[in-house]
Amino acid sequence: MIFRVDLRAQYLKYQSDIDKAISRVLNSGRYTLANEVDEFEKEFAKYSGTKHVISVADGTRAISLTLKALGIGVGDEVITTPATAIPTIGAIIEAGATPVFVDIDINTFLINLEKVSLAITEKTKAVIPVHLFGNVVDIPRLRQLVGEEISIIEDSAQAHGSLLNDQHVGTIGNAGTFSFYPTKNLGAYGDGGAIITNSDALADKLRVYRNHGLQNKDICITPGVNSRLDEIQAAILRAKLVYLDDMINERKNLASRYMDALPKSHFSHQSITKGASSSWHLFQTRFKGKRDELIDYLQKNGIQSNVYYQPPHHLQPGLKSLGYREGDFPNAEQLTKEAIALPFYPEMKFDIVDKICKIINDYICKK
Numbered sequence: 001m002i003f004r005v006d007l008r009a010q011y012l013k014y015q016s017d018i019d020k021a022i023s024r025v026l027n028s029g030r031y032t033l034a035n036e037v038d039e040f041e042k043e044f045a046k047y048s049g050t051k052h053v054i055s056v057a058d059g060t061r062a063i064s065l066t067l068k069a070l071g072i073g074v075g076d077e078v079i080t081t082p083a084t085a086i087p088t089i090g091a092i093i094e095a096g097a098t099p100v101f102v103d104i105d106i107n108t109f110l111i112n113l114e115k116v117s118l119a120i121t122e123k124t125k126a127v128i129p130v131h132l133f134g135n136v137v138d139i140p141r142l143r144q145l146v147g148e149e150i151s152i153i154e155d156s157a158q159a160h161g162s163l164l165n166d167q168h169v170g171t172i173g174n175a176g177t178f179s180f181y182p183t184k185n186l187g188a189y190g191d192g193g194a195i196i197t198n199s200d201a202l203a204d205k206l207r208v209y210r211n212h213g214l215q216n217k218d219i220c221i222t223p224g225v226n227s228r229l230d231e232i233q234a235a236i237l238r239a240k241l242v243y244l245d246d247m248i249n250e251r252k253n254l255a256s257r258y259m260d261a262l263p264k265s266h267f268s269h270q271s272i273t274k275g276a277s278s279s280w281h282l283f284q285t286r287f288k289g290k291r292d293e294l295i296d297y298l299q300k301n302g303i304q305s306n307v308y309y310q311p312p313h314h315l316q317p318g319l320k321s322l323g324y325r326e327g328d329f330p331n332a333e334q335l336t337k338e339a340i341a342l343p344f345y346p347e348m349k350f351d352i353v354d355k356i357c358k359i360i361n362d363y364i365c366k367k
Contacts, residue, residue, distance in 0.1 A: 002343050002352060004304045005183050009347035010247075014239060021235035028231070033211065036234040041194075043241055048168045050176075050196040052203035055229035056210050059157045059179025062193040063091035065227065066175050067126065069205040070151050072097055076125040080155075081111040082312040082324075083332040084130040087179070088155050089313050092128070099322065100124070101314050103329040107271040109284075110137050112331070117145040126151040131159035131169050133284050133308075134185070134251075136276035139164065139172035153177060157193075158281040160185040161248045165275045170196045180229075180237055185251070185279050186244050188233040250346035251280035257350055258283055258342065261357035266364055268338075283344040284308055289364070291340055297363045303343065303356055310336040 011018060025036055041053040056062050072078065073096035080088055082101040092099045102115040109132050116127060127146055129137035131154065142152060152173030156162070159169045160178060170176015178184075180192035197203055208215060213224025259269055268286040272278050287294055291307075298305050312332040314324035326333065342356060 002303045002356065004306050004341060004343050005345045006347065007182055007187070007345075009345065010187075013347055014243060017239040017242075018236055021239040022232055025231045025235045031231045033228055034231050036231040036238065037229055040229075040234040040238045040241075043238060044194065045196065047241060047244070048171055048176075048196055050168070050171045051198040052200070053194050053196050054203055054206040054210065055192070055194045055234065056206075057193065057227040057229060058087075058191040059177060059181065059193040060087040060091045060094070061210075061225070061227040062177035062179070062195050063088065063128065063153065063155065064094040065206055065209050065225070066153050066177060066195050066202075067092065067095035067097060069202050069209060070126065070153075070174065072125045072151070075123065077121060077123040078126045078128055079116055079119050079124060080128040081130055081132075081332070082314040082329050083109060083309060083335055084132065084155065084313070085157065085309060086313060086316070087157075088128060088130060089319065097125070098123075099313075099319075101322075101324065101329060103331045104335065106331040106334060107268075108135055108273060109133065109270050109335060110135055110273070113138065113142050113145055116142065120146065120150070124150055126153055128153045128155050129173075130155040130157075131162055133270060134159050134162050134278040134281040135270055136162050136164045136169055136273050136278065138273055138275075143173075151175075157181075157184065159279055160281075161244055161279040163277040164273070171198070174199065175202060180233065185248065185281055186237060186240055188236050190230075190233055192229050192233045192237065194229070247346040248279045251344070252278075254344060254346070254348060254350075254353060255280045255283055257353045258285075258344075258357065261354065261361075263361065263364060280344075282308065282341050284339050284341040286335065286338040287340050288338070291338055294360070294363060295340060298356075298359065301359050303359065305343070306341040307336065307339055308341055310339075312336050 045053040076097045154176040156170040156176045157179035175197040180188040210227045213222040
């Protein structure tokens, strides 16, 4: 079986560094908010070119705590896309705010910026643009459209290492949020997340909120939550961060191999934003044919694939209360009907890509 992603391959490649990192923590006797977290935050800040990194327990809490720290909650609206992972939406609801969807650009798969400005009301307090699959939303253009009073929180969970005009994602808006879920470009071996920002005031609030609202071990200055990145995960992330750019380069090479080999008559690939450098979190493309039949054919030939995100979130049964219906966001709906994510991870060899593309071409020839 060729898996959509093979996490064991990455562990084996960096096993020595990862095992040493885990052993270092176990032998330290300190497992929460200690040296590894401090050092990871410094190293990820340097990598990203930002002033502050506040690590948290997961990417969902990274968004919800950022909204809280910005004073956004009950009665407020947050604009985002229905074509994203469900945690983006869940975090907005967890903060007490109301998600407001706008459609995507069918070529970039990203939130349609012109439609964002049309969705703004007096209740709008923030926009969460999602850098989907590693592609980058044009944040400076978004800022021009929404003005300075509306906060921009960059959902960068799928875009570690992506750039816009040589600036790292997450550093352009008011804050950027990251997930370190195992399948991410920079993945832990469990849950993990972080917020990056250049605001001293925002960073100070977030550090308090993530740790029960404690100013120190004795004094609670505000209601908070338990959302701490543990030392073992921080150590693993430190070990992998050193190789992140190398892994991104491998992803770019694999994406190019796919795009060269797949027939343009049947595939429409994600269009990368002008001035952006995608970190290619996934290779999700649009198939101009019977997508579900292709998925079945690949499965029968030992190739795992996936679809992100079906149905789009305005049609999710758990979000009916938002009041959306089929047809409200036709581009997002079209994407989920055509999209297919092919096997893709930085340790994958070119011959595997070639094998997958040959099987796909054989399927197309038979039709």
